[in-house]
Amino acid sequence: MTEARLATRLTERLAIDHPIVLAPMAGVSGGALAKAVTEAGGLGLIGGGYGDADFLDAAFRDAGNTRVGCGFITWSLAQNPALLDRVLAHDPAAVMLSFGDPAPFAPAIRAAGGVLICQCQTLDHVRQALDAGAEIIVAQGGEAGGHGAVRGSLNFVPEVADHLAGAAPDVLLLAAGGVADGRGLAAALTLGADGVLVGTRFWAAAESLAPEGHRTAALSAGGDDTVKSKAVDMIREKRWPDDFSLRVRRNAFTDRWAGREDALADALAREIPRYAAAAARGDAEESAPICGEAIGLIRSIDPAGEILTRMAADAVLRLRSAGAAIKRGA
Amino acid sequence: MTEARLATRLTERLAIDHPIVLAPMAGVSGGALAKAVTEAGGLGLIGGGYGDADFLDAAFRDAGNTRVGCGFITWSLAQNPALLDRVLAHDPAAVMLSFGDPAPFAPAIRAAGGVLICQCQTLDHVRQALDAGAEIIVAQGGEAGGHGAVRGSLNFVPEVADHLAGAAPDVLLLAAGGVADGRGLAAALTLGADGVLVGTRFWAAAESLAPEGHRTAALSAGGDDTVKSKAVDMIREKRWPDDFSLRVRRNAFTDRWAGREDALADALAREIPRYAAAAARGDAEESAPICGEAIGLIRSIDPAGEILTRMAADAVLRLRSAGAAIKRGA
Numbered sequence: 207m208t209e210a211r212l213a214t215r216l217t218e219r220l221a222i223d224h225p226i227v228l229a230p231m232a233g234v235s236g237g238a239l240a241k242a243v244t245e246a247g248g249l250g251l252i253g254g255g256y257g258d259a260d261f262l263d264a265a266f267r268d269a270g271n272t273r274v275g276c277g278f279i280t281w282s283l284a285q286n287p288a289l290l291d292r293v294l295a296h297d298p299a300a301v302m303l304s305f306g307d308p309a310p311f312a313p314a315i316r317a318a319g320g321v322l323i324c325q326c327q328t329l330d331h332v333r334q335a336l337d338a339g340a341e342i343i344v345a346q347g348g349e350a351g352g353h354g355a356v357r358g359s360l361n362f363v364p365e366v367a368d369h370l371a372g373a374a375p376d377v378l379l380l381a382a383g384g385v386a387d388g389r390g391l392a393a394a395l396t397l398g399a400d401g402v403l404v405g406t407r408f409w410a411a412a413e414s415l416a417p418e419g420h421r422t423a424a425l426s427a428g429g430d431d432t433v434k435s436k437a438v439d440m441i442r443e444k445r446w447p448d449d450f451s452l453r454v455r456r457n458a459f460t461d462r463w464a465g466r467e468d469a470l471a472d473a474l475a476r477e478i479p480r481y482a483a484a485a486a487r488g489d490a491e492e493s494a495p496i497c498g499e500a501i502g503l504i505r506s507i508d509p510a511g512e513i514l515t516r517m518a519a520d521a522v523l524r525l526r527s528a529g530a531a532i533k534r535g536a
Numbered sequence: 537m538t539e540a541r542l543a544t545r546l547t548e549r550l551a552i553d554h555p556i557v558l559a560p561m562a563g564v565s566g567g568a569l570a571k572a573v574t575e576a577g578g579l580g581l582i583g584g585g586y587g588d589a590d591f592l593d594a595a596f597r598d599a600g601n602t603r604v605g606c607g608f609i610t611w612s613l614a615q616n617p618a619l620l621d622r623v624l625a626h627d628p629a630a631v632m633l634s635f636g637d638p639a640p641f642a643p644a645i646r647a648a649g650g651v652l653i654c655q656c657q658t659l660d661h662v663r664q665a666l667d668a669g670a671e672i673i674v675a676q677g678g679e680a681g682g683h684g685a686v687r688g689s690l691n692f693v694p695e696v697a698d699h700l701a702g703a704a705p706d707v708l709l710l711a712a713g714g715v716a717d718g719r720g721l722a723a724a725l726t727l728g729a730d731g732v733l734v735g736t737r738f739w740a741a742a743e744s745l746a747p748e749g750h751r752t753a754a755l756s757a758g759g760d761d762t763v764k765s766k767a768v769d770m771i772r773e774k775r776w777p778d779d780f781s782l783r784v785r786r787n788a789f790t791d792r793w794a795g796r797e798d799a800l801a802d803a804l805a806r807e808i809p810r811y812a813a814a815a816a817r818g819d820a821e822e823s824a825p826i827c828g829e830a831i832g833l834i835r836s837i838d839p840a841g842e843i844l845t846r847m848a849a850d851a852v853l854r855l856r857s858a859g860a861a862i863k864r865g866a
Contacts, residue, residue, distance in 0.1 A: 396723045
């Protein structure tokens, strides 16, 4: 006897048990985390990050024979496009492109037989992704951890669903940004998504590669304790397009520099090595834990498989209890 | 034979048919709109706005014998506290306080037998509202139209639900920000809310007092076409606390001034009368339509009663179709 589960177009298309995909978080979603998510019945995506070929090879090696995919920061991939072939050689279950024009990379992904997932922050991104032949759109709200834009998931997801219903009804939709438990998954399905892409909850998983000090510090945070800024990218020397900023847990570093980017620019020579040293030791005050508003829903670091199983089971319960509010007409 | 409906703790507590409350939008939610929402089975709240006693008296008069409530901008009410007694004399079904400390006004509301609703944008606001004795908390996400803060509804609502479950399990919860149709209502219930507070969708209702030109222009907008800034409050000479900014439809005015508030400050003598004249004629480019991201889900101006009835019916359908994804265990 197995538990009830949620079967959607996504579980059917990807041949997975639960409509839950791991966000390919740079430096966080390694082979072990991706493997754990897939083994629990979701789909794990390795974080291609800023193009470290050795990290990618190690991640696929760590995932072993488990079916996983990979996600890229598109503008970064454009600076090192050979990485895509390197990943396609691993026969990934899916390739996700975020933050940039997917068109240059879509043909190779489709030719290799991979599922193309495009993460979008605006309706214009969605149109661009459909033009490139995306099979799955991720509608990412600004409450997400890490990079993103400004839309609220609760209304962006149904707006994208409406667009897909008209323009590309066979393209699937994942909700991202703020989804950390069964309630978020249940809500995503009622909003018209076929599943969810989950970052922060798995960032706080046992198999996450995020610094231990960052994850531990984040557990005490509420959702009001995050902040978006350009300061963290400046000090990490990541040259992000202006359209995207980074959401992190607020700390001593962001209190000092977020909103004071001009002053930080003048202090970079001194601050960059200081930040790097803090990050290396997992200092959660002087380097930034990269998590989203949903950190306020997370109280413990658990194995990814347990997180996923509980999220799926709780979503079933939530849909049933919300459905119980329906009173038949007389 | 009546249609199926959603019965929650909110419908029971307020003795209404559908768990939908009209946001008390300043200058928009007049007596006719509040009346229409109540008559369709929700609860209409008149917008107390910036303290125009004549507007309030007229609104209650327009609502006639229909049971409606009223909402105040708390920091503005503090400048003219006698308005509260004036409203309480109308025996409102509920009084909602937003944007400021509710403590000074809560005792009079409770003494008059009214239901105290407090709108909150952070967990600290929630704690403050509970201390003041709120019976209903509105968790408002930053995607909302008009004034608000920054949290995403999709994760703020469940975080507030968790807080209430521990601290005040009998206090009810409404989701606000981004809810414009049955999908949003269904999602709110799965997230742990007892109902929703709806602004933008009713802003675009036939009975809304928003300028016709503003509403018509907004119909062509997508959710990406709104912007938050301080510029509109500056030019309207509304002295809002720094914690809140105003979301409006992006237009020629915001393109010129949003993010350039310092320059606007120098130009106020010239720009204030220009803006006021544009607002008076409903010019949607030179004065700001005050709507939220959910404008991207709205395609027509309809009677409020139809909007509400459809929202409630669609939420039932959405919960049923999402629930149909549940496959029983084997």
